[in-house]
Amino acid sequence: MTKTPNNWTSRDDAMVENMIRRGASRRDLLKMLMSSGVAAAAGGSLLMRASSAVAATPVSGGTLKAAGWSSSTADTLDPAKASLSTDYVRCCAFYNRLTFLDEAGQVQMELADTISSDDAKTWEVKLKSGVSFHDGKSLSAEDVVFSLNRHLDPAVGSKVNSIAAQMTEISKVDDLTVKIALASPNADLPTILALHHFMIVADGTTDFSKANGTGAFICEVFEPGVRSIAVKNPNYFKEQGAYLDSFEFFAIPDNNARVNALLSGDIDYAAAVNPRSSRLLDGSDDVSTLVSTSGNYTNLNMRLDMNPGDKAGFVEGMKYLLNREAIQKSAFRGFAEIANDQPVSPANRYHNPNIKPREFDPERAKALFEKAGVLGTEIPITASDAATASVDMATIVQQAGSQIGMNIKVDRVPSDGYWSNYWLKAPIHFGNINPRPTPDILFSLLYSSDAPWNESQYKSEKFDSMLIEARGALDEERRTSIYWDMQEMVANEAGTAIPVYISNMDAFSAKLGGLKANPLGGMMGYAFAEYVWLNN
């Protein structure tokens, strides 16, 4: 057993592990640890533990039992309809995408051998050969055409219908080549195709009660709202297939119950553990944690077309009234990075580090509210458990408001129906945005004038034209600079206050090896089953 300093937490463990993954040297790490007051000897053993977690040799075999946090009868094996982490995990295990994002956020080919384009408008996708579905059928261009075309059919109910809409033509060139034509140039297509919804299913599939994919696992049992059991695919096309023999996945919605199940050894993996449980996890040597900051955030949306968001100064005042540090420390117990009111997170390579987060400045906020003429009026804020930690954040804002004479009324509404009834609709409300791989998706989804989820009704012609320019720009430097400018515009002009990027903490048995953080989300971007192994 390793002796650890008293104030050492799993959060710190995870940080050290992350640094090792990012390539920090042992000396850098020790220096960092010493500066934070950890004795050299203890620091050394900590490093040993962290390094072994990262660099152990893979072992084949075993059954992994993992628990997500939500599950219902709406669980689906149809990738187009996938809406919860639970669905993503299962789809990642049973299907493959054309491309995927590695831990550094770089696009890697999966089913595609190459994806190329000269003008970012017409794309050619060459498929790998020798890939077969679980039922034995070989992967061909028809399957890809079918899979992508599904998203355009409203009857399917695809979640990415609006993103897929830019694909005006999807056609087979030959058995292993597909041509995709876009409405307008978009250099991000390879990244877009890495979205979980763009999993490739077999041509003509309508029945999704069992998954027939090309993935590393074969679906053996699937009971919506209950569980799935997967077994290793012996004919997997990748050289190194899954290490696990089988993989059982279900959900334990209650955080406490999930943590307890992990602590008692009934499960090996507990996804998305509440930071409040960290103190409990710290006490156990059999459990490790993985923290990934992927750009998920809960934001406060003030509609610019409605009272009081339409009053000059109000939105800025609210941004100053957000005590980001309190939110980070209290609501997220440190499992968050302070953000600067724009959606592109540090995990994304286009993140603009020059925009500094606004300080908590109630006096300045007061002056701004006075200017807007809202000081002393009652401001209702709609929050819900549906948007992670929004109720706590609202409470924090409410407290800050009460100090400067702002009467902020928190309206907690049920999670059930929140997204259809309150989100985008209430004058001031909370949203929760999952990580997206490209700034283009984020901006066109959330901030362009015709964006379907324009949370604050932000309208700027300049912004719109910049978006189109960046999308077609193949020159990386040019794109980056446009995106940096756009981030600045959002931070200063839009009615969306983004206080922190939320870190996801997964907790798992110390026996589990091979886990790495991924910018697409927790559980290695939901694809962990294929990459992890169980040490004996």
Add this chain to the structure above:
Amino acid sequence: MTEPLVSVRDLRIGATTDAGRKVEIIKGVNFDIAPGEIVALIGESGSGKTTIALSLMGHTRTGCRIDDGSIRLDQSDITTMSERDRMQVRGTEVSYVPQSAAAAFNPSKRIMDQVIEIAAIHDLMPRAEAEKKAVELFRALALPDADTLGQRYPHQVSGGQLQRLSAAMALIGDPKLVIFDEPTTALDVTTQIEVLRAFKSVMKKGGIAGVYVSHDLAVVAQIADRIIVLKGGEIQEVGTAEQILNAPQHAYTKQLLAAFEPVPHQPVAPTAQPARPKPILEVYDLSAGYGHMRNGVPAAKILKSVNFKIERGRNLGVIGESGSGKSTLARAVAGILPAYQGAVMVDGMEQKRDLKSRSKEELRRMQIVFQLADTALNPTHSIGTLLARPLTFYEGLRGKARDARVAELLDMVHLPAALRHRLPGELSGGQKQRVNLARALAANPELILCDEITSALDTVVAAAILELLKELQRELGLSYMFISHDLSTVEAICDDVLVMYKGEVVEALPAARMSTEATHPYSRLLISSVPRLDTGWLSGLEQDPELLAQFANR
């Protein structure tokens, strides 16, 4: 003289009331019982007679305990025994015949199992032998179908039979002492005779000693060798049955006996008012019943074409045994149970059958008084409120006028005016019945229907209520329809009598000629079944067994 079987010395039993107050309910009682002797404990309710009887078995009811004194039964001292030892004595040495066998039989077990239970508990004999013995006892107690009776459930057997079965239950273990706790009080008179006879013969045959608890001197006179008169937990007088009946010493005993003397009714002279042609109540062809109505006729027909009339200022008595329909008659007349046929006329005016359709004035003129004052008076209303309500309701009286009238009503029924602030629960039984009456008087009625209003009262109290009724009649010119199962009560107050049997009027006569001139066999049976204050009455009584078989309610 032989050693007494039971000797009780300075017995004191205390009780704790709900309020936590301690009271002594048996205050130092001494008596003996010789082997084979039947001793009666007689007294009014609250005299402690049942408490003493139960203490002989070492049992006290919840809240009571034996504080002092000793009870010796045969060789053993009941008071100092452990509960486990008392269990051994109960059923074998001393056993118990309860007041209401209907309640004392477990409804969910067969009769035979209960009768032979004592044998099973104390392991006295094998089951087959016990059953044989039980059947013999059934025969000895003159029970019909002795061989198969044990297979029935208690609800399938009549009250009189159950009472005899409970005696069989008590005798199965050959006890030395049997305690009879008012065993015939709940029975009809015609049934009572048979049961008494059965008890008497088995006790004599077995030479068993008995304690007979009762409030009824006439019944006790038939069965007891000795009588102990109790009042307020103390013995007033002890003596042989003959001596108590014929030469009472104590004033209280005399009072008890006096209450038994029939006081012949003096009809009120119709001088108070000029003669009116119309009777106060006329009933024609009245039929009523319960249950689902089909073609205007109910499923269970209780009352069948009853006709009678009551002249103003006169009283009509209605007698009959349980199930005769006499209470139903009162309810049908009052409209509580709407008749399905026939007519009720008050002062010549026809009344609607359902009381809901009768006018307030019609309702006012005819009032009904129920048997049990406990349930007839709302326990949450004060006496003043109870009496004030009819005054407000019928006459719209309020304030001082109403208060004055309430005081006047209380005075009429000889109750102190201060009582109006009390709740019914704080009053004695007789007082409650007076309030019950006063409430009817508050309506200033012309006719009062009295439904067994003295049946639940002790004899002395009942006699006083009857006196009160007569007095009120003289003062107010009332008429009563007086319903009772007790012939002597009816004779004491009524001018005319109806005898009812199974919903029909079988005889109608002036009260004075009832005992002598009744012709219907059932009337004759009823009259002959009323116990007399004479120790030889039961043994000398001859009844036609065929008549009994036809009419007795057993």
Add this chain to the structure above:
Amino acid sequence: MMADSSSTTTTIKGPSWSFNWVGRIGLGIILFWALVALVGPWFSPYPPGEIVDWDFFGPMTGDYWMGTDYLGRDIFSRILMGARYTVGIALAAVTLACTLGVILGMVAAVAGGWFDMILSRLLDAFNGIPSLLFGLVVVAAVGSSIPVLVLTLTAIYMPGAYRFARALAVNVNTMDFVTVARARGESTPYLILREIFPNILGPVLADLGLRFVFIVLVLSGLSFLGLGVQPPNADWGALVRENIEGLSLGAPAVIFPSIAIASLTISVNMFIDNLPTKIRDRSE
């Protein structure tokens, strides 16, 4: 004014309100919480929503008497404030449920026939729906606010109160004093209010107490499933729920609200169980 003593009829003046020490302790705790609900918020050291400490699940200290919660808020202040919601909502709901149930029950008992039959069936059917599920559905439909909570809890407990009151009223209705009043020509409302109601009041009050306990628990159950009063306020059930992670750490933040709930419910039970026998026996 004691006169007319009869030797055996124990005279009790109305329902006597003297009870044993267990009942008195129960009553004492109930009154204490009632007082807290009334004036507690004025004595709370911090605003209930204020984050006073950046640590979470803090221990008991001189500053924070009952520790801090998951956000670092003062638990003592939050319990004082929660008393108002827990006691208030439960009391409002139980009063409403019992009033409605008792009135309907008495009407059904007196009216009988079809009215009784249909009402009894309907409410029976309603009883078949699990109460927490019903609560979830309602809040999903109309959102969560104090009136909605009160009405939901009322709806959940009204059928029980109805059944109870109806059974009692049917018994009382057959008593002679009701027949006497009816024979006098009294109207149905008079029969219900003056004759029947006073006689079922005692047991109904005892039943009301038990229902109160269940409502406090259902309220905390609803809070556990995510419904309840608006932040930063919270009822005690919500306090337990939001701090339940602290249970494994033995945090006072979860222990004190639990004690608060238990002390209230246990004391109500103690009070009811030791009501003067006269009232209690009729309810058993």
Add this chain to the structure above:
Amino acid sequence: MPQSLQPWFLVIQRLGIALLTLVIVSFAVFFATELLPGDVAEILLGQAATPEAVAGLREAMGLNEPAISRFVGWLLGLAQGDLGNSYVNNMDVAELISGRLSNSLKLAGLTTLVSVPIALSLGIGAAMWRGSLFDRIVTVLTISVISVPEFMVATLAVLIFAVWLDWLPALSYGVDVSSLSAMLKAYAMPVIALSFVISAQMIRMTRAAVIETINTPYVEMALLKGASRKRMVLGHALPNALGPIANAVALSLSYLVGGVIIVETIFSYPGVAKLMVDAVSTRDLPLIQSCAMIFCVSYLSLITLADVIALLSNPRLR
């Protein structure tokens, strides 16, 4: 009517009433569901619910038909034994439910086996030795259990038995149930938690019912026959208290099917209660209806069973 037929007539009458109640509930549930904001298409699309997408999905799912005609269609199907298809995943509702229901029944059955004997013996024992130390302990325990929220009991149980003592698994579903001991272990935790919740009420009611019959003349009669306390209570009081006890047990057990939502949540046990919550949150009408029917049927059959037991245990009604 012949005496022997009377009980059967009563039973049939009760069944008829139960059926009528079911129909009433069905309509009530339907209207309640209609009152809920949003429909299955909107809910399924969640954040992606643009008007066009919702319209498309509605069309594709056949939701454009008026709700009442869909409901009547479902009722007609039900009459023929067809529960319909789930809107959400188009699976056969019967199939969806059957697995969950058997889980629920397994849990309910085990809990019944454990709690009913314990509760009845504690309740009867407390009544038998009324006022004794045992009675006081039982009373205090039941009051404490009634007074503590269910989720506290469940969470504490997990914490103590699974995390700290490591005696029992924290999850019940999907663990090894091949041997009897493994199965007992797997179900121990939810069964313990549920038993706590339902026993208290049963103990109280049993105690009250037995005490009431102990205070009858026929039990006093048994005492005067020299019967022991045990014989008085078990032989005489108990048979007559069966009716009310059966009623109390039925009421408590009815909780086990639909009311266990909290225990299902904490032990992540896939039973019907969670299924119904899911169905409500996705507005899946056929599923909601079917679950509601199950709750109602189980409630009514338990109550009816209790009625029948009460009838049969009473020779006067038999």
